[in-house]
């Protein structure tokens with residue numbers, strides 16, 4: 001059995017997270033996220049601030065009704081109206097309904113915002129906790145701006161609200177001001193100086209104004225905090241809150257020096273991150289820890305080589321642990337031969353050493369001009385440099401008749417696998433008739449996905465250039481053809497694509 005101490009995860013994506021500019025969510029959206037948080041097995045979901053609006057009230061009520069595992073919290077100021085309204089929404093969750101009441105305790109907030117003395121703040125806090133405790137024993141109290149609060153006063157407030165019935169007491173860094181060593185000392189001070197501290201769960205709630213929310217939360221855990229308040233993708237007021245995925249994955253990854261564990265099923269982390277950014281439109285930066293697009297991607301040749309030999313050379317957690325299928329080796333100008341050869345093999349190419357070297361030189365030249373090399377680029381390099389697509393089908397001659405009085409007809413003569421064949425077809429237009437004739441001659445079932453025609457140079461004598469994209473059995477190819485007659489250019493492009501389909505290696509999904 002593990003000796004690790006349990007840390008409760010209090011997710012406030014739907015409350016503090018929603019305070020991010022532009023992150024407002026409707027009730028259905030909040031419910032979808034709440035269901036995913038339930039699957040993730042977080043301990044508490046703070047669903048909203050019921051007094052804030054009818055919509056927020058309804059969202060908290062619906063979440064309290066629908067969610068079965070985690071506790072459901074609703075925020076309220078330290079007054080009767082907010083607390084009563086919060087319970088009205090939370091009561092459907094029974095004992096799992098948590099009234100979370102708060103009041104600021106720092107000099108700045110008391111003087112300028114609340115215009116209250118220390119005595120008035122303590123009295124208001126105690127009254128609020130007692131009022132909430134009249135509804136449920138599941139009461140949390142937060143000392144807003146605790147980090148900028150004089151410590152002896154903070155200790156007095158904490159002791160008083162515990163006596164009044166607060167089962168959880170939260171010490172927020174509301175403005176993201178503290179640093180890890182200072183926050184550690186604050187939590188330690190409360191542990192050492194509040195006589196009834198063991199009767200409550202000590203919680204922390206960090207903002208990211210200096211980019212230290214996760215580091216501060218970890219320091220607090222080391223000092224004895226038992227609950228961490230956090231949000232998916234770290235969204236929240238201003239620079240955001242402590243990121244759930246970062247704090248949870250740090251605890252999971254560094255068990256060797258952090259003997260703590262959470263109940264979170266981390267394999268849902270990636271899905272939760274995606275769902276939230278889809279709903280809010282707040283995109284995750286590519287280099288964001290854990291859930292950014294590049295968090296499990298490697299571009300540098302030396303790293304790619306290492307990862308191909310043994311993933312743990314450059315990966316401290318597995319992509320699977322957050323619900324990603326696999327890592328990603330991005331081919332670009334920093335890549336080396338090992339990764340390039342692996343991609344060639346995955347694409348189904350079996351090339352000699354000399355051919356690989358030729359293709360690699362072309363790949364590096366292209367990578368200098370292009371940010372990322374895709375599989376289609378590699379297909380083109382191999383086709384041009386090594387394979388030079390064999391012509392299973394060849395256009396010999398063709399004629400087309402069409403106009404406003406004539407039904408479009410195409411007569412096409414082709415060499416098909418060494419035999420000369422001819423067919424005539426009617427169509428909706430001359431190109432359609434031509435493609436139908438080619439299909440008849442080749443027996444192809446390929447689907448036309450895209451057809452584009454343009455002029456290579458200006459003027460009526462310009463070469464027509466045609467591009468088609470065909471699909472057959474899940475494989476897609478591009479075909480190109482050029483000719484002064486645009487119908488002939490179209491026929492050539494279509495035949496070029498068919499040749500690629502019969503010569504390209506068969507592959508399933510394209511992976512890295």
Ligand SMILES: CC(=O)SCCNC(=O)CCNC(=O)[C@H](O)C(C)(C)COP(=O)(O)OP(=O)(O)OC[C@H]1O[C@@H](n2cnc3c(N)ncnc32)[C@H](O)[C@@H]1OP(=O)(O)O
Pocket residue numbers: 016019049051052053076077078079102103104113114144174237
């Ligand atoms: C650190 C945090 O994240 S705290 C949570 C912040 N979240 C939000 O504010 C989002 C939801 N808020 C709202 O919808 C609105 O602000 C409401 C409904 C709560 C209040 O709206 P209004 O009544 O119009 O007041 P307004 O927001 O302008 O001002 C806040 C009032 O609450 C008082 N107040 C602030 N915090 C508290 C508190 N913890 N306990 C009691 N009163 C408080 C202020 O002193 C001010 O009082 P006043 O109106 O007597 O001057």
Ligand SMILES: CC(C)C(=O)C(=O)O
Pocket residue numbers: 016102142143144145170172173174175205207
């Ligand atoms: C309401 C409290 C917990 C808060 O969000 C903060 O202080 O940042």
Ligand SMILES: [Mg+2]
Pocket residue numbers: 016172174205207237
């Ligand atoms: Mg906050």
